[in-house]
Amino acid sequence: VKDRSREELFHRIIEGHKGLLYFIIRNHASGENMRDLYQEIQLRIWQSLAVFKGDASSATWVYRVALNTAIDFLDRQKRNPSILFNQVPESVLQNMQAAPQTDGVQLLQAFMESLAGADREIFGMYLNDFSYREISEITGLGENCLRMRISRIKKRFEERHIGS
Amino acid sequence: MSIDLESLKKAWLDRIFEGHLSERPPIRNDPQIDKRIKSLNQKMRSRDLKRMVVLAILSVVLPLFIFTPLWNRLIVFVIICLCATLWFLIDSWRLYRRSLDPDYDLPRKLFLTAQKEKMEARIRSERRRIWYLLPVGIGFGFPFFGYGLPLWYPLIPSVIMAANCYFIYHTSIKPLIRNVLQPYLDAINRRLAEYQEIESTP
Numbered sequence: 001v002k003d004r005s006r007e008e009l010f011h012r013i014i015e016g017h018k019g020l021l022y023f024i025i026r027n028h029a030s031g032e033n034m035r036d037l038y039q040e041i042q043l044r045i046w047q048s049l050a051v052f053k054g055d056a057s058s059a060t061w062v063y064r065v066a067l068n069t070a071i072d073f074l075d076r077q078k079r080n081p082s083i084l085f086n087q088v089p090e091s092v093l094q095n096m097q098a099a100p101q102t103d104g105v106q107l108l109q110a111f112m113e114s115l116a117g118a119d120r121e122i123f124g125m126y127l128n129d130f131s132y133r134e135i136s137e138i139t140g141l142g143e144n145c146l147r148m149r150i151s152r153i154k155k156r157f158e159e160r161h162i163g164s
Numbered sequence: 165m166s167i168d169l170e171s172l173k174k175a176w177l178d179r180i181f182e183g184h185l186s187e188r189p190p191i192r193n194d195p196q197i198d199k200r201i202k203s204l205n206q207k208m209r210s211r212d213l214k215r216m217v218v219l220a221i222l223s224v225v226l227p228l229f230i231f232t233p234l235w236n237r238l239i240v241f242v243i244i245c246l247c248a249t250l251w252f253l254i255d256s257w258r259l260y261r262r263s264l265d266p267d268y269d270l271p272r273k274l275f276l277t278a279q280k281e282k283m284e285a286r287i288r289s290e291r292r293r294i295w296y297l298l299p300v301g302i303g304f305g306f307p308f309f310g311y312g313l314p315l316w317y318p319l320i321p322s323v324i325m326a327a328n329c330y331f332i333y334h335t336s337i338k339p340l341i342r343n344v345l346q347p348y349l350d351a352i353n354r355r356l357a358e359y360q361e362i363e364s365t366p
Contacts, residue, residue, distance in 0.1 A: 048269040157169055
């Protein structure tokens with residue numbers, strides 16, 4: 001991708017998928033780390049755009065880059081807690097932190113947080129309305145085992161919240 | 165009353181893509197972002213590049229000793245340094261090439277596998293570093309041969325330098341592996357194991 005169109009594409013992708021990006025950021029960082037993760041995701045999207053082939057939907061592609069970055073960020077946090085940039089507008093941070101939540105949404109959030117690593121990732125994709133094929137493209141896991149896994153997670157959710 | 169997951173999911177999606185998020189200032193209001201990204205990108209690579217340039221210069225300069233009167237005395241030391249330098253240079257180049265691959269858009273499982281391979285290569289490379297340092301340290305005493313001194317005299321600077329190199333390895337490289345690289349590799353392995361567990365569950 002040439003520099004000019006890469007720049008335009010970058011802005012369009014960040015703008016178009018900010019909901020997904022903030023979802024991933026909120027679920028993998030808190031406080032000041034949200035700023036760092038947001039910056040790192042932007043950096044990785046910019047870098048990955050150089051080899052962007054367009055063979056997946058942009059939402060799937062963005063989610064893949066952002067999720068890989070977020071989990072890599074979590075794993076690396078202890079070894080390199082440096083701040084990459086410090087100029088993310090404060091308003092962006094405030095918006096990321098202060099999300100108005102209904103009871104149902106809070107329930108989903110709490111349930112998701114109770115899940116372990118990979119289940120949490122998969123359930124997050126399910127909540128964000130990715131199809132099984134798209135989740136398979138993001139995770140690299142087969143569609144059938146994803147179906148099984150998601151149905152188990154749903155069952156767990158129902159068992160926990162039936163009658164509540 | 166049971167809770168309907170599908171209707172909760174709808175509420176979830178509405179919450180993410182509407183409301184407060186649309187009020188967020190667009191990223192293009194921050195015109196410096198591309199410049200900052202580019203500059204960070206350069207910073208991340210410049211350290212590796214600098215190291216490689218220094219090593220390349222050394223590997224050119226060291227053989228020039230052949231044209232000096234010191235050649236006979238320095239021959240062993242120069243050869244040892246040159247071999248260590250070239251070895252280190254090749255290794256640095258391989259690591260640098262690996263770090264250039266923007267593989268963050270790989271599916272998670274492939275990404276984790278690639279990260280694991282990179283980290284294992286990095287740990288192997290850090291562990292090997294003692295073998296670049298020690299020959300230089302040991303070779304340090306060789307130029308002192310041939311001054312009519314007892315044979316064990318040149319061993320003194322060799323031993324001191326070798327001990328220094330070992331000290332550097334113990335105080336900087338080993339802790340880096342133990343406290344930073346290995347925990348990161350363990351975290352990657354744990355995540356890979358989770359994926360494998362999902363795949364193997366009937």
